[in-house]
Amino acid sequence: MGIEKRFVNGAPQPIAPFSHACRVGDLVFITGQMPTVPETNEMLLGTFTEQTHRVMQNLAIVLEAVGSAFEHVVQSRVFITNMGHFDEVNGVYASYFENPLPTRTCIGVTGLAGGADVEVDMIAWIPPTDD
Template sequence: MSIEKFMVGTAPQPIAPFSHACRVGELLFVTGQMPTVPETNEMLLGTFAEQTHRVMQNLALVLDAAGSAFEHVIQARVFITNMGHFDEVNAVYASYFETPLPTRTCIGVTGLAGGADVEVDLIAWIPPTTD
């Protein structure tokens, strides 16, 4: 089994040395996405809800390019700089999924790259294509 590492042209360009995702078999490991606006590659430093929406939209770009979707997410990790906004982040995050939800860990951190307040990474299944 090989490892496919790839970048997604429509997703924000990395601010550090990494690939957007790595595929191993039917599993997709998506790098933590920040609230970066793809068109400008500038960090969206709005509310926690606004940042969470942008993060989830960026994750959707990577999932779609790899042949997956939120419905196929197995596990997520959410990083937030202020746990006082836990409920706000959760409401936006949950709106991108149907139930049952994927497994998830939420981690309070003292800071994120670029001054962001929210970052999310994922592990997803890539279903076989039907031709």
């Protein structure tokens, strides 16, 4: 089976050398998504709420392309540049899931690529298809 590295059409273009996702067996490792608008490939530098929604929407694009969804996320990492916005980011993040939530780590950072304030990466399960 090996490792399947995926570049996803319709997702934001990478600003660094990476694939959007790497599948190993029935798990997919999704590169951290930034608040980049896929249609223009420009960074959305709005509020933490706006940036978090865009990040989660970008993750949804990748999850769907690889045959998964938020309900199958097993772990994520959230990176934010200002922990004073922790609750704001949490509220948006949680709105994309139903309970029980996946495991998660939140990391306060001094900066993110492109001047973004929010980045999220994920590991998700890819359920079998009924082919």
